[in-house]
Amino acid sequence: DIQLTQSPSFLSASVGDRVTITCRASQGISSYLAWYQQKPGKAPKLLIYAASTLQSGVPSRFSGSGSGTEFTLTISSLQPEDFATYYCQQLDSYPLTFGGGTKVEIK
Amino acid sequence: EVQLVESGGGLVQPGGSLRLSCAASGFTFSSYEMNWVRQAPGKGLEWVSYISSSGSTIYYADSVKGRFTISRDNAKNSLNLQMNSLRAEDTAIYYCARGFTEFDYWGQGTLVTVSS
Numbered sequence: 180d181i182q183l184t185q186s187p188s189f190l191s192a193s194v195g196d197r198v199t200i201t202c203r204a205s206q207g208i209s210s211y212l213a214w215y216q217q218k219p220g221k222a223p224k225l226l227i228y229a230a231s232t233l234q235s236g237v238p239s240r241f242s243g244s245g246s247g248t249e250f251t252l253t254i255s256s257l258q259p260e261d262f263a264t265y266y267c268q269q270l271d272s273y274p275l276t277f278g279g280g281t282k283v284e285i286k
Numbered sequence: 287e288v289q290l291v292e293s294g295g296g297l298v299q300p301g302g303s304l305r306l307s308c309a310a311s312g313f314t315f316s317s318y319e320m321n322w323v324r325q326a327p328g329k330g331l332e333w334v335s336y337i338s339s340s341g342s343t344i345y346y347a348d349s350v351k352g353r354f355t356i357s358r359d360n361a362k363n364s365l366n367l368q369m370n371s372l373r374a375e376d377t378a379i380y381y382c383a384r385g386f387t388e389f390d391y392w393g394q395g396t397l398v399t400v401s402s
Binding site: 180211213215217221222223224225228229234266268270273274275276277278279280 | 321323330331332333336345346347348381386387388389390392393394395
């Protein structure tokens with residue numbers, strides 16, 4: 180199975196900060212990686228797919244990069260509504276797997 | 287508008303069974319692959335099962351293989367998950383999610399609690 184390791188697991192930041200979350204895969208997954216945002220009590224929401232493609236309707240302050248085994252999600256200027264937990268997911272091979280999550284909290 | 291609405295969750299004793307359903311609307315259900323994903327209380331996301339658009343290809347997580355069965359009824363726009371031999375560790379919110387290379391739409395989830 181492909182393991183995804185997200186770092187950090189917890190992040191404290193201020194509105195306006197640039198935030199970067201890393202996701203490392205235990206083996207190469209090409210660009211078959213997606214990023215999701217989840218707020219408490221809500222279903223996950225797709226932000227980025229194919230490692231760097233912004234989902235329709237998602238603000239342009241979100242961006243994704245990487246391929247192979249190392250990927251990043253960047254929020255260029257953190258907004259109040261961005262405080263949430265973020266997950267990466269590999270869709271290269273079954274069983275599909277998610278990273279452990281990164282909780283972004285207000286500093 | 288794409289909508290996915292799960293139902294069928296509840297409290298069940300260890301060893302018991304439950305059948306979850308996901309009603310799809312707002313898109314051509316028969317053209318899309320579907321998945322179940324779960325989330326234990328306070329924990330991260332865990333992919334559970336996948337079914338192709340025709341139902342001919344199915345995958346399961348090792349944690350549920352042999353106990354859970356995914357199926358779909360394209361005529362009724364419905365996705366199902368039959369869960370047997372339930373264990374305490376199956377307690378979670380279960381989401382249905384659309385997609386193959388990404389999960390672009392999710393339902394609101396249904397809570398399954400396995401406890402005596």
